[in-house]
Amino acid sequence: MNKLILGRYFPGDSLIHRLDPRAKLISGIAFIFISFLAKNSQGLFLLWLFTFFVMSTTRVGFRAFFRGVRPLIWLILFTVFLQILFTAGGTIYFNWGPIKISEYGLANALFIFSRFVTIIVVTTAVTLTTKPMELTDGLTFLMRPLRILRVPVDELSMMLSIALRFIPNLLDEMQRIMDAQKARGAVFGEGSLFHQMKALVPIFLPLFSSSLNRGEELANVMDVRGYRSELPRSSFRRLIWKIKDTVCMLVILLLIAAFAVLNLI
Amino acid sequence: MKDLMIDVENVTFRYDRREQTDALSSVSFKAEKGKWLSVIGNNGAGKSTLAALLIGLIQPSQGTIRINGVALDEESKWTIRRSAGIVFQNPDNQFIGATVQDDVAFGLENLNVPADQMRLRVTEALETVGMLNYRTADPTQLSGGQKQRVAIAGVLALRPDLLILDEAFVMLDPRSRRELLATLKRLKTERDLTILSITHDMNEAAASDRILVLKQGHVARSDTPAHIFSEETELAAPFSERLRRLLLKKGRRAPESYRTESEMVQWLCD
Numbered sequence: 001m002n003k004l005i006l007g008r009y010f011p012g013d014s015l016i017h018r019l020d021p022r023a024k025l026i027s028g029i030a031f032i033f034i035s036f037l038a039k040n041s042q043g044l045f046l047l048w049l050f051t052f053f054v055m056s057t058t059r060v061g062f063r064a065f066f067r068g069v070r071p072l073i074w075l076i077l078f079t080v081f082l083q084i085l086f087t088a089g090g091t092i093y094f095n096w097g098p099i100k101i102s103e104y105g106l107a108n109a110l111f112i113f114s115r116f117v118t119i120i121v122v123t124t125a126v127t128l129t130t131k132p133m134e135l136t137d138g139l140t141f142l143m144r145p146l147r148i149l150r151v152p153v154d155e156l157s158m159m160l161s162i163a164l165r166f167i168p169n170l171l172d173e174m175q176r177i178m179d180a181q182k183a184r185g186a187v188f189g190e191g192s193l194f195h196q197m198k199a200l201v202p203i204f205l206p207l208f209s210s211s212l213n214r215g216e217e218l219a220n221v222m223d224v225r226g227y228r229s230e231l232p233r234s235s236f237r238r239l240i241w242k243i244k245d246t247v248c249m250l251v252i253l254l255l256i257a258a259f260a261v262l263n264l265i
Numbered sequence: 266m267k268d269l270m271i272d273v274e275n276v277t278f279r280y281d282r283r284e285q286t287d288a289l290s291s292v293s294f295k296a297e298k299g300k301w302l303s304v305i306g307n308n309g310a311g312k313s314t315l316a317a318l319l320i321g322l323i324q325p326s327q328g329t330i331r332i333n334g335v336a337l338d339e340e341s342k343w344t345i346r347r348s349a350g351i352v353f354q355n356p357d358n359q360f361i362g363a364t365v366q367d368d369v370a371f372g373l374e375n376l377n378v379p380a381d382q383m384r385l386r387v388t389e390a391l392e393t394v395g396m397l398n399y400r401t402a403d404p405t406q407l408s409g410g411q412k413q414r415v416a417i418a419g420v421l422a423l424r425p426d427l428l429i430l431d432e433a434f435v436m437l438d439p440r441s442r443r444e445l446l447a448t449l450k451r452l453k454t455e456r457d458l459t460i461l462s463i464t465h466d467m468n469e470a471a472a473s474d475r476i477l478v479l480k481q482g483h484v485a486r487s488d489t490p491a492h493i494f495s496e497e498t499e500l501a502a503p504f505s506e507r508l509r510r511l512l513l514k515k516g517r518r519a520p521e522s523y524r525t526e527s528e529m530v531q532w533l534c535d
Contacts, residue, residue, distance in 0.1 A: 133363040165363055168405045217358040224320045225361070225419065226346050226375035234377045236362075236370035236387070 010128045014059040015244065017129045021138030023245035027252050028126040034252075035115045037259035044114055046258060051118040054125050068124035069117060076116045083109040132164045137239055155229050162218070170211065177206050269331070270427055270459040271296040271319065276328035278314055288314045289482045291328065296475070298426070299457040301450070303470040303490075306479035312463045315479070316431040319461065320351045333426055347376060349427040350420030354435050356412035357404070359419075365391065365407070366400040369418045376423075390422035391415075393448060409436040414445065421452070430462040434469070446472070467494075471503035471525060495523040505529040 016024070038047045055065055069076075083105055090103030127135070140157035147153050178188065181202055188199050271294070278289045289311045296302045306312050317323045318330060321342030330337040332345045350372070353359055362368030369387045378386070391397040394414040404412060413433060420428055428449070434442045446469060452458045462469065470476050471490045478486040478493065486493060494506045502510070505526045512519035520532055 131363075133367070161363060162361065165361070165404070169357055214358050217353070217355065218361070220317075220322055221353065221359045222361060222371075224322060224346060224351050225372040226343065227371075228343070228375065231375075232377055233374045234380060234383065236367055236374055236380065236383055238380055 008127045009131050010058075010060045010064060012059055012129065014057060014129065016054070016058045016125065018244070019129075019248055020239055020241055020245040021130050021134040022141055022239060022241070023248045024126045024130055025135070025138045025142060027248055028123050030252050030256075031122045032119050034255055034259060035119050037256070037263065038111065038114070039263055043259060043262050044111065046255075046262065047114055047118050050255060051121050054122055058125050058129050060125075060128050064128055065121050065124055068128075069120050072116070072120060076113060079116070080109045080113050083112055133161060133237070134239075136161045136164065137237055141239060152229075154233070158229075166214070169214075170207070173210060174203060174207055177203050268298045268334070269295050270298045270300070270333055271302075271461065272331040272334075273319075274329050274331075276318060276325045276330060278311075278318060278323065278325050280314075287326075287482050289318070289325075292479075292482070292484050293328075294477055294484060294487055296459060296461060298459055299453060300475065301453055301460045301462065301473040302475050302477060303473040304461065304463045304477045304479060305465070305467075305470050306485075309481070310479040311482045312479055313431055316351060316429055316461075316463055319429055320349065321345065348423065348425050349429070350423055350425050351429040351431060352413070352416045352420060352433040354432040356409045356416060356436055359416045360404045360412055364401050364403050365396060365415050368404075368415055369422050372419055372423050386422045386424070387418075390418040393421055393452070394418045394445070395448075410438060410441045413437055414441075417445065417449075424456070425458065427459045427461070430460065430464070432463055432465065434464070434466065442466075442469075467503045468526075471505070490525070491523040 035047060038044050055062060084101055085099050085105070087105035087108050088100050088102050089105070090107075092100055092102045094101040130138070136157055139160075140153060143151070143153045143156070178186075182188070186199060186202065189196060191199075273295070274293050275291045276289060276293070277287050277291055279287045292311075292315065294302075304312050304315065314323070318325055319332070319337075321337050321339075324339065332349060335341050335345060337345060360368050361371050366387050369390055370383050373383045373386060387400075388397065391400055394417055396411065396414050396418060399407065399411065399415075407415070413436060417428075417433070434445065437445065449458075449460060450472075453460055460473075462473065464470055471494065473490060476486075476488065476490050476493045477484060490503075494502050503526070505528075506523055508529065509519050509524065520529070524532055
C-alpha cells in the first residue's frame with residue numbers, strides 16, 4: 001500500500017533523474033504551454049516526437065506512463081467525443097440531428113487527445129524521476145518571489161515535506177485499524193454505497209484522533225529541537241544547478257522556437 | 266566539586282488547576298557535569314513531566330530549574346536547547362526529515378549552521394551511533410531501534426552538554442540497547458556529557474552514577490545505585506542484586522552490600 005502513493009517516484013539514474021528539480025519543474029510547466037502551440041500536422045508530429053524522447057530518456061518503461069494516463073482516460077475520451085460529435089466545419093461525413101461528424105471535428109479531437117496525453121506523460125515523467133523531497137525543494141525555490149507578498153514559503157514547504165514524510169505512517173496505521181476492526185467482525189467493501197461509507201467511520205475516527213496525538217508529539221519534538229519559524233534556517237539539502245540543467249532549458253527554448261517556425265510557415 | 270549541570274529547586278507542577286494532586290510537588294535534585302543520572306519510578310510518578318520541565322516544554326508552577334547555571338524560562342529555553350537535547354520514547358513521531366541525514370540535520374538547520382559544517386557534524390553524529398551506512402535511508406526502511414539511534418544522533422549533532430532520555434530505549438532489543446548504552450557511556454567520559462535517563466530498566470539504572478526514585482510526584486530517594494538497591498526492597502533489583510539476595514536467603518556466603526555486575530563476577534571468581 002505504501003508503494004501506491006510514494007511509488008510515483010521511480011528510482012533510477014537516468015539523465016532526467018539527475019536533472020535539477022527546478023529545471024524539471026520549469027520544463028514541465030513550459031511544456032503545458034508548448035503543447036498549445038501545435039497547430040498543424042508537423043507540430044503534432046514534433047509534440048509526439050518530444051514526448052517519446054522524454055519517455056525513453058527516463059528509462060522507466062512505458063508501462064509506468066500508461067498508468068499515469070489511465071485514471072484520466074474517461075475524461076480524455078469524453079472530451080474527444082464531444083469534439084468529434086459537436087464540431088462542425090469542413091467536409092461533413094455524418095449528420096444526424098445536432099450530431100455531426102466533420103473533418104474539423106476529427107482534427108480537433110486528434111489535437112485535444114494529443115495535448116492531453118502528451119501533457120500527462122511529460123508531467124508524469126517529472127514526478128516519476130524526482131523524489132518528493134526534491135520536488136518540494138524545487139517548488140520552494142520557485143515560490144521564493146512570493147515572499148515579497150508575505151507568503152510564508154518556508155513554512156509551506158516545511159508543512160509539505162512533513163505531510164509527505166507521514167503518508168506511509170498514516171497508511172500503516174489505517175491498515176492496522178482496519179485489521180483490528182476486521183478481527184472484530186467488521187466487513188469492508190460490501191453492501192450498498194451507504195453501507196460501505198458507514199463502515200469507514202470506525203476507521204477514520206481512530207485514525208483522526210491518533211493523527212492529532214501524533215501531531216502534538218511531533219510539534220513537541222520540533223519545538224525541543226529548536227524549530228522557530230520566525231528565525232532564518234539553513235538548509236541541509238542543496239540544489240546545484242549544473243550544465244545539463246542549462247542544456248535542458250535550452251532544449252525547451254529550442255522546442256518553442258521550432259513551434260514558432262512551424263506556425264509561421 | 267564539579268559544576269552543576271542540572272539544578273532543580275522546589276519544583277512543583279500541576280497539569281490542571283482543578284486537579285487535587287500535583288504531578289510533581291517540591292522536587293529538588295542536582296546533577297553534576299559528566300554524570301549519569303537515572304530516574305526511576307512507577308507509571309504516573311511524574312518522570313515524563315520532569316523531562317518535559319527540564320527541556321522547557323512546560324513551565325513549573327513553582328520553583329526554579331537551572332541548566333548549566335542558566336535559569337530556565339520561556340526566553341532562555343532556546344539558548345539552553347542549543348546544548349541540550351531530549352530523546353522520547355516513540356521513534357516514529359520524532360523522525361522529522363525525509364531521510365536519516367535530513368533528520369539529523371534538522372536541529373542544525375534550526376540553528377542556521379552553514380551547510381558544509383552541517384555535513385561534517387551529521388557524518389560525525391551518524392558515525393557515533395553506527396548509522397552512517399543508512400544515511401540516505403528513509404524512515405520506512407528502518408527498524409524502531411535504528412530510528413531511535415537516529416534520534417540520538419540528532420541530539421549528538423548539536424554537540425550537547427546534556428542529553429535527556431525519556432524511556433528512549435524501550436523499543437530497542439537488548440543487544441542494541443547494550444551497544445547504545447556503551448556508546449553513550451563512552452561519550453559521557455570523552456566529552457563530559459551529562460545524561461539524565463528515565464528508565465524502567467533496572468540494569469541500566471544500576472550502571473548509572475546516581476539514581477533518583479520518584480513516587481507520586483515526590484523524590485522518594487536519591488542515592489547511588491549501591492545504596493538504593495540494597496535498601497529498597499520494593500524495586501525490582503538488577504540481576505547482580507537478585508543473585509546476592511538469593512545467596513543470602515539460601516544461607517550461602519554473599520557480599521554484604523550491593524555489587525555491580527562486574528564486581529559480582531569478580532567476587533564470585535575470588
